[in-house]
Every structure is written in C-alpha cells, then in structure tokens.
Amino acid sequence: MKRDDGAKDAIGSARTEPADQPIPARQHLEGSSPEPKNARIYVLAVLALTVATPSVILHAATLCTSVVESGWASAPTEQEATDRAILWWSSRAGALGPGYESWDRAQRKDIRCEPVEGQSSFRCMVKAAPCLPDGQVPAPKNGDPLFEL
Numbered sequence: 850m851k852r853d854d855g856a857k858d859a860i861g862s863a864r865t866e867p868a869d870q871p872i873p874a875r876q877h878l879e880g881s882s883p884e885p886k887n888a889r890i891y892v893l894a895v896l897a898l899t900v901a902t903p904s905v906i907l908h909a910a911t912l913c914t915s916v917v918e919s920g921w922a923s924a925p926t927e928q929e930a931t932d933r934a935i936l937w938w939s940s941r942a943g944a945l946g947p948g949y950e951s952w953d954r955a956q957r958k959d960i961r962c963e964p965v966e967g968q969s970s971f972r973c974m975v976k977a978a979p980c981l982p983d984g985q986v987p988a989p990k991n992g993d994p995l996f997e998l
Contacts, residue, residue: 912987913956913980914949917942923972927962930973934960942979946988949979956980 919941922933935952943950952958955977962973981987 911954911980911983912985913978914942914945916957916976916978917945918976919974921972921974923965923970925970927971927973930962930971931960931975934973934975938975938977942977945979948981948985948988951979951982952977954980954982 917938919934919937922930922937924930924933938955939950939952942955952975958975958977960973960975962971964970965972
C-alpha cells in the first residue's frame with residue numbers, strides 16, 4: 850500500500866513510497882551518479898596543482914628595494930661614463946646583500962649623462978631599484994628574528 854503524505858521528491862513530484870520505507874537522504878535522476886566518473890583524475894589534478902603552486906608563486910616573486918643612486922662618474926666618452934656609473938651603482942646595491950648587485954635585474958632605471966663644461970668628457974649618474982633573482986629571499990642579518998627557525 851502506498852501513501853501520499855504531501856512530501857515531494859528530488860524532482861518535485863509527489864512522493865508515494867511505502868510507509869515502512871525510509872526516506873532517502875538524496876535522490877538522483879536515473880542514470881546519474883553522485884560523483885563524476887573521472888573523480889580520481891580530478892582529485893589528482895587538484896593535488897598536483899596544489900603541490901606545484903607554491904614553487905610557481907615563489908619563482909614568480911621578485912623582491913626589490915628602494916631606489917639606489919650612484920655618484921657622478923666621469924669619463925672621456927658618454928658610454929664609458931655610463932659604464933662607470935653602473936659599476937658604482939652595482940657596488941652600492943651589492944652592499945644591501947648578495948643578489949642585489951645586478952643592473953640587469955634592477956627596475957625603475959634612470960640614467961642621466963651630460964657633457965662636462967670646458968672639457969671633452971662626460972659625467973653620468975644612474976638610479977634604479979635593486980632586485981633579487983626570482984625566488985631568492987634576502988640574506989638574514991645578525992639578530993634578524995624573521996629568519997630564525
């Protein structure tokens with residue numbers, strides 16, 4: 850004997866089940882499954898991305914400091930004066946720690962050159978924000994609690 854107690858099933862039809870049968874917690878359409886057929890592949894893909902993501906993020910991170918400035922460097926040609934100013938900048942940036950000395954990795958570069966009055970030479974000054982290589986963190990300094998384990 851079936852009863853109609855006014856309850857609806859998962860698709861909205863009136864439920865007509867025997868009174869002694871428990872009400873199912875979840876009903877699925879015929880032929881459907883509660884889990885995707887490729888659930889294992891999906892889970893493995895998510896796990897692989899989760900494991901790989903930190904290294905990708907760390908690799909993509911570039912840490913830069915505030916702008917460092919060279920002094921005025923003089924030389925017979927503009928190119929030589931620029932090269933000397935970059936060398937000076939590299940020395941100052943390198944004082945911040947290993948990895949900061951690279952002009953090629955620096956950001957926000959500014960090069961200023963001008964002829965020296967009354968002489969056949971040039972003077973140049975460079976400015977840039979030194980950056981560590983991708984994924985490198987600053988070297989710990991003595992007493993720096995952020996790097997103690």
